[in-house]
Amino acid sequence: MEASSVHAPEGALDSRRRRDRYGDIALKWITALAAAGSVALIGLIIYKVVDGARSAMSAFGVSFIWHRTWDAVANHFGALDFIFGTLYTTVWAVLIGGPIAIAIGLYLSELAPRGVRGVIGSLVEMLAAIPSVVLGLWGILVLGPIVHDQFGPWLNSAFGWTPFFSSLPSSGSAVFTAILVLTIMLIPITASISRDLFAQVPADIKEGAYGLGLTRWEMMRGVLLPYTRGGLVSAVLLGGGRAVGEAIAVTQVIGITTHGLSLNVFNTGDTLASRIASQYQGAVSFLQISSLFYLGVILLVMSLITNFTAQIIVRRYAIERGH
């Protein structure tokens, strides 16, 4: 810089330097502002949702969480049925979808022939691209009748003695249909994360395992799964987070009527998200709208906990990528 100033005309260089100094500062602060905005946005979301819930909070207090009534006439509202519905559907979806997704991850990283690996991986991820409202439409008009006519009678006759399948579904709209739809949504998320996790396991320890004469499955069970345990937990959690927050497809297929804390998956049900979504036109009183916000607060807390836990686990087992 010093040397070049000898040759360049003083004024031009000064003004260019000044512009560059301002340019650097301007770009830094504009981008910093945008970044700060994204952090502030989370704060604003939390503030606004809590703010909307304020009058329900002062009317019902914390007992809102364990009250079961949702009575628009008596203007008394409680969240327990919906919290239960959200947790119950999510647990089922995770129990069904989690192992399937991890198996898909194993297939994609270890078993699939090189040529089809990319194609099948992309197709599985495409499953996540189907809009939830389309999956819901399919759920109510195609899957629903199958649940009613096939799954229902079959599961009821085989497992009717358990509390889960103790009655026949009265229509295609049932907790079971919602669980299937949520499972379909959860699988691509968890599968693609677990595939990436398996791909990051160092090749030498895999080869070491094969060198000891282990079969492929023994290598997966003995090396891949223990090595990626933390990551897998968070992959399943992230999938579960999707299931917790899904509103539209669940609203379409679950029937939007609770049977209390029934374990029977062939009953209709309701979740936090689907209750909010289904009331978009039905909420009349101010207190009812505020109660919907209260449900939103609970939902937000649940999904923040899920996501934070997943992020913390991911960072703890830090698999640094690129950066």
Added chain:
Amino acid sequence: MEAASIRPSLKAHGRARRRLLTNRAAELVAIVAAFGAVAVLAIVVINVIQRAVPALNIDLFTQVQATYGEPGGGISNAIVGSLVMVALATAVAVPVGVLIAIYVSEFAHEQVRRYVRLALDVLNGVPSIVIGIFAYGLLVTGSGQAAWKASFALGVIMLPIVSRTTIEILGLVPNALREASVALGVAKWRTVLFVILPTVRGGILTGSTLAVARAAGETAPLLFTTSIFLNAVVTDPRQAMDSLPFTIFVYSESADATQNKQAWAAAFILMAFVLVTSLSARFLLSRSERKLRGR
């Protein structure tokens, strides 16, 4: 002959056989799982196409909705509404998202970088129905519904997608490029805007395309922000608009067979748009990654 009789058998027995069978079974489970997922995708897509094709016609794109119970009519207002709202959301979310990514990858200290990335991940995990009531509480209460309010909610959903993809791709830009630019005496802001950004155009396009695909299919943020509208083609974002996802949502539970059919047709249009968009995003991403890695 002699040699063959003393050669040990290569067939597994006992324990080894059991291990091999277990392995075979485990592999089979994984293969069934993967192909099962692909089959579900195929079934959904085929079902939508099968049911949509008989309902597809020109009226769908040129007419507004018929009165309940009457045949005919179309969903032109929903198509226009979706286009306008997603375009508006994109116009805001993409520039802001890219700015955030620039800060994170070019300016921020390690600690700050981690916080902003965490914030983006958290934002990405907020359920879209919560974004919906947030937009309702922030913008709709007291002043009524409008399409731009829905666009705002969609923009909030798009933001982390754009940012995260852009951050990833900025991380692939070789440091030598930055160093070379600085060594030539180029100021940092010029380096970022005129050297770094042009090399990641593909990545930004990918992020934006992914975000558009996601936003186009979102229904939950629209319920509280733009669900009461005129039955006419509306292009003024200060008014509420119909949209494809909302039409599907309402018509899927309708008792009217015509509306059911139109729900399938709308689902077909939406799904075709979303799948084509995400496929092209995937293509763009692999192309720009290859370009950056190969350098």
